[in-house]
Amino acid sequence: MTGVLEAIHRLGAAYASWWVSPLPRARVAWLRTLAYGFIFLDVFVLRPWVADNGSVSTLLYEPLMIGRFLPLPEPTPFFVSAVKYSLLASAAIALSGRLPRAAGIGVFLLYTEWMLIAFSYGKVDHDRFAFLVALAVLPTVGKANWRDASVDAASGWALRCIQTAVVATYFLAAFAKLRYGGIDWVNGATLMRAILRRGTIFTDPLREHPQLLQVGQYMIVLFELCSPLMLMRNKIGRLYVRAAFLFHAITYAGITILFWPHILCLFSFLRLERLGSARAAFMERYVHGPA
């Protein structure tokens, strides 16, 4: 019994120390730039239709569980505009590096409401979880800048949360395929359906080769089930991260679907802190260099 308790204690300590192992604060600063900058891209370019939801009849509005539990207003044109511009203002302040905690929390809350508006008309997108986690944890680190050479537990925890959320998205997506589709998901015509609905010049020829698509279906599930390998801090982990980027590039080329915010969170695996020293070297050489 004592041995079991000791083993549990050691496991718990290992679990805890993994989550708070120090990682570079500069990487947090770069991720903040990407995440808060992405808010503008999302609102104006990728999903401008969210703003239009305010003009859709509230008869078609079916709030999600959070929207029914909390006293959130129905999306009228005024309310949606208020959320939109408050979100953009918070993101601009957060991008400037000022008030990282307050502005960051504002972005997290307002973007969550923005997503609740978007997903309360019949379709919930499932590529946002890691990004919401990023918006939730990035403010917890406090001030950070691109050239900060320090490593600390607060940055480590935030980055680990984002990385784990990315892996959980892949891994639990495989579980959802088996839950809703069963073995017919991999043995059926799932990718054929995607190609018929939104194929491109690259995938339309595959309509004549359903067996190839079935092989692709098995590979997708295998990729998702093995996704925890991304968390390994060695060559295998780095290779898997590259495979994830490649997977999304192929998906976009094939059916024009790109999980933008999820891909942004993939950058949490990359050594973005090196960009700070590269930028400094560039400025030194080309901007402030000898006359």
Next chain:
Amino acid sequence: MSQRAKLIRVLMTVVVGACLVLGSWKGEDDNFPFGPFRMYSTKQMLDGRVRGLQLWGRHPCGPFMNLVIEDFGLRRADLEGQLGKLAVEPTVLLTELERSYRRLHGGSFPFETLQLRDKIYQLESGRPVRESFNILGTRSTPSDLVDPCP
């Protein structure tokens, strides 16, 4: 970082992780952001039908055209959700689409007829062999409420 701060953070990961696993096991889309990760999770039988919703419209002096659903304030996936799990009647949906189009375009509405269609691909052994249409609902707007021909 203090031990207390570390403990709080680690406990949060346990709570969020548990919510996520529970949502994936028992939850539905309604439980966002802790619902199941259902992207492309539905199966498609090798000898089944693939459906794609389309919105068609006709100007007073033109043929039927396949319209851009986003011009009406929603996505195709939203319309499919409204007709599917939310079980909204097609004609009710078309009425609301006309209303939202007018709100988005300053009262203007150029379509005397709106129609929801299912484009259907019949599969045999996983290969598409036939295409067809199924009209789900049609709505006509009186000509005095429609923009004149350009």
